[in-house]
Amino acid sequence: MARTRKGLIAAAGALGLAALVLTGCSNGNPLSSDDSGSTGSSKTITIGSAAFPENEILAYIYADALDNAGVKTAVKPNIGQRDRYIAALKSGEIQLVPEYTGNLLQFLDASATATSSDDVYAALQAATKSGGSGKLDADKAEVLEQSPGQDADSYNVTKKFSDDNNVKSLADLKNVTTPLKVGANPEFATRPYGIPGLKSTYGVDATLTPISDSGGPNTLKALLDGDVQLADIYSTTPSIKQNDLVTLADPEHLIGAQNVVPLIATASASSKVTDTLNKLSAKITTDVLIDLNTKSSVDKQSAQQIAKDWVKANGF
The missing domain is CATH 3.40.190.120 (Osmoprotection protein (prox); domain 2)
Incomplete structure (x- = not known):
């Protein structure tokens, strides 16, 4: 099953696309930049998201946790498919995005064959460092520690x-x-x-x-x-x-791993940012992702509210 299944729940995300919330400020273009977050060296870290609710929630979780750690952030939600937000990361329009290890690896290296979480993560680290055949600039982006939680076929x-x-x-x-x-x-x-x-x-x-x-x-x-x-x-x-x-458990790793992982511009990966996101990622299990999605699709809560409540409940 391709990740295009997110179209089923993208209707909720489409509402966010119309609003295009940028840390509470309306902006008509999800890739337009402001003077506080357009480059990787900026004091503001601009966090993008793909165009589906789970990823938008994760982007706001990253933002709230970093804000509480004293890092200024902005959020550009619902940018679109992977090719669009990866291009935005490469150009410096965003500096951080929640990703999924297996799909990002395949995007950067179509010949990759790794399937287990550890093997996929190791291959992804190498592909990100090399730039993934020009889709990223070599040594300009990296993945931080992956979460135990996965959004994968099952x-x-x-x-x-x-x-x-x-x-x-x-x-x-x-x-x-x-x-x-x-x-x-x-x-x-x-x-x-x-x-x-x-x-x-x-x-x-x-x-x-x-x-x-x-x-x-x-x-x-x-x-x-x-x-x-x-x-x-x-x-x-x-x-x-x-x-x-x-x-059902998959002991032979038939289905490739899709662990949630932060993809960040290396220039923005300060020790404070890295430490905060690594601690946060450790708490994001598959059950947590299910609960977040339930609050979105069943309880109809906004991505911002879901994120704020989760960050507070988990001490960030």
Whole structure:
């Protein structure tokens, strides 16, 4: 499942795009700069975000934590897709953005094959330092410490299926004797981490039930109704907790890691900034991301309020 699934929840982010909040000030262009945050050497760190709610919330969390540490920040939310906000980082229009390790690595190095969290992170550090084939300037940007939390494809089953079949991981599926159907987007039929990967990595035979909503309500309904036994749902989707689903462990790292990680202009990575963001990142688990997304999509709270409450509750 490609990260374009964020279009499903981008409607909320689109409201932010219309407002384009810049630390409380309206600005008609998400990439326009002001005199306080246009260069990496500025005292102000301008934080960008991609155009979906989770990433916007993380940007405001970074901003609030840094502000409380005495670092002046500005936020330019909902810039757009990765190519746009990476270009903004390279040009100096922003200095910091919340990222996801696996997708950023693939963006910078399409030939990368790492899948585990540690291997992806190591490869990403090297790709960022080298500039990623010109997408960044060499030695001008870096990733700080990654969070334990991931926003990645994940295989999910109902608790009843898990209990009845003693299934906690993808490896356990080989012991299930009944036919297995997977609810996912049509491209899951050929994706390396889809139907082919289940067979080649775990020895599991399964068939695809194509459902074109990127792990949304139709996929969830098919799982709950028993029309499929497994569903590909992004790991930070609120419906996982709301429906007591069991996300299957992936011991062979079939699905590439997507840990949250700050990508920052090296000139802005002072010891205070680095220390603050590293401590913050350590607290961002997948469960935290689910809770943040629930407050956004279910409780309809603003990204700014969600961030402010989280930062306060976690002592930053």
